Amino acid sequence: MPTSKNPGRLRDFVTAFAALLENKPPQAQILHDGGALLQQLIAVDDWLPDAYAQPQPERYQQYLLHADSAERFSIVSFVWGPGQTTPIHDHTVWGLIGMLRGAEYAQAYRRSAGGSLQAEGAPLKLTPGTVETLSPEAGDIHQVRNAFADSVSISIHVYGANIGAVQRSVYAEDGSSKAFISGYSNSHLPNIWDRSSELKKS
Amino acid sequence: MPTSKNPGRLRDFVTAFAALLENKPPQAQILHDGGALLQQLIAVDDWLPDAYAQPQPERYQQYLLHADSAERFSIVSFVWGPGQTTPIHDHTVWGLIGMLRGAEYAQAYRRSAGGSLQAEGAPLKLTPGTVETLSPEAGDIHQVRNAFADSVSISIHVYGANIGAVQRSVYAEDGSSKAFISGYSNSHLPNIWDRSSELKKS
Numbered sequence: 528m529p530t531s532k533n534p535g536r537l538r539d540f541v542t543a544f545a546a547l548l549e550n551k552p553p554q555a556q557i558l559h560d561g562g563a564l565l566q567q568l569i570a571v572d573d574w575l576p577d578a579y580a581q582p583q584p585e586r587y588q589q590y591l592l593h594a595d596s597a598e599r600f601s602i603v604s605f606v607w608g609p610g611q612t613t614p615i616h617d618h619t620v621w622g623l624i625g626m627l628r629g630a631e632y633a634q635a636y637r638r639s640a641g642g643s644l645q646a647e648g649a650p651l652k653l654t655p656g657t658v659e660t661l662s663p664e665a666g667d668i669h670q671v672r673n674a675f676a677d678s679v680s681i682s683i684h685v686y687g688a689n690i691g692a693v694q695r696s697v698y699a700e701d702g703s704s705k706a707f708i709s710g711y712s713n714s715h716l717p718n719i720w721d722r723s724s725e726l727k728k729s
Numbered sequence: 730m731p732t733s734k735n736p737g738r739l740r741d742f743v744t745a746f747a748a749l750l751e752n753k754p755p756q757a758q759i760l761h762d763g764g765a766l767l768q769q770l771i772a773v774d775d776w777l778p779d780a781y782a783q784p785q786p787e788r789y790q791q792y793l794l795h796a797d798s799a800e801r802f803s804i805v806s807f808v809w810g811p812g813q814t815t816p817i818h819d820h821t822v823w824g825l826i827g828m829l830r831g832a833e834y835a836q837a838y839r840r841s842a843g844g845s846l847q848a849e850g851a852p853l854k855l856t857p858g859t860v861e862t863l864s865p866e867a868g869d870i871h872q873v874r875n876a877f878a879d880s881v882s883i884s885i886h887v888y889g890a891n892i893g894a895v896q897r898s899v900y901a902e903d904g905s906s907k908a909f910i911s912g913y914s915n916s917h918l919p920n921i922w923d924r925s926s927e928l929k930k931s
């Protein structure tokens with residue numbers, strides 16, 4: 528599997544995010560300051576190894592890039608094949624979505640008084656450089672899809688947990704739900720931690 | 730690359746180690762309590778994926794298994810081919826060595842009054858289940874070698890930093906030293922974080 532030109536970019540994001548969480552800030556600060564860090568990460572598209580940018584014809588891929596030792600956060604590369612879409616789902620933890628390549632539509636949903644789900648406003652279009660936030664307290668039920676029918680889109684997600692271990696739900700439009708745990712598409716993570724050659728140069 | 734039967738064993742070690750470091754304990758406590766955790770990890774040899782247990786004919790391998798988000802610790806699988814040995818080296822950070830498979834000899838060194846290095850006592854033989862500690866304050870210059878001339882040995886090392894980024898030294902017996910950063914042999918880490926199937930069962 529090829530490696531990226533600039534793994535240090537992801538490593539710097541991980542260590543900066545860990546520093547942000549160090550003093551256990553409130554969720555609003557995580558989303559604000561963490562969102563700014565994610566915006567920096569996705570501002571340049573030179574760091575994602577090709578192995579974590581591969582679509583599959585059957586369904587969208589969720590490649591774990593890093594999991595925090597204490598499962599305080601995880602970083603996932605979402606790769607959308609042409610026309611692919613998620614079910615309507617929730618998260619139960621805070622989330623940040625940064626658009627890296629292509630574009631996606633995110634449609635928020637709300638429960639109506641009768642219990643069914645209703646689309647809340649128009650779908651939001653995310654384009655490269657855009658960061659979206661998700662908060663369970665503010666309502667975190669949505670459906671996300673590739674904006675393109677003929678090309679691949681990639682977004683980088685950060686969650687306030689090891690999302691591969693979070694019990695959450697998918698929904699039908701009638702409001703009925705089914706428990707799910709999303710897991711990961713990859714059995715190996717990128718090793719972004721070898722700094723021997725760059726430090727030798729410095 | 731094959732995956733292990735029991736990746737949860739390594740994941741539980743990572744999260745327990747993170748919990749230990751949470752309150753910034755003194756080094757003696759990290760070595761004591763962390764050593765007990767490492768002893769539990771290596772008590773059963775069912776969790777190391779084969780990809781991180783492969784020797785190479787040229788030299789011993791250092792496979793990173795996990796790096797902490799804040800580079801507070803790293804976990805490395807050391808794989809010794811028959812007869813392989815390290816140079817005499819230091820670490821500059823605390824370390825824990827747990828013997829998983831085979832055996833190794835660790836020879837401690839001290840500086841003499843004249844500045845040269847002298848072996849300190851007999852080499853220590855590590856056998857499976859044994860945990861050794863390393864502390865820069867107590868003296869952490871040593872040389873480690875496979876105890877076997879005809880088979881592979883594997884030890885699991887935990888360091889108080891991302892050891893792939895630590896500036897340290899190798900030594901000649903006359904006490905002269907050369908700066909080095911050890912780096913890693915692997916470009917991909919095991920993904921030990923997907924808990925979707927085990928949680929579905931429970």
Ligand SMILES: [Fe+3]
Pocket residue numbers: 616617618669671
């Ligand atoms: Fe989502």
Ligand SMILES: [Fe+3]
Pocket residue numbers: 818819820871873
């Ligand atoms: Fe050593």
Ligand SMILES: [Mg+2]
Pocket residue numbers: 545595596597747797798799
């Ligand atoms: Mg961590």
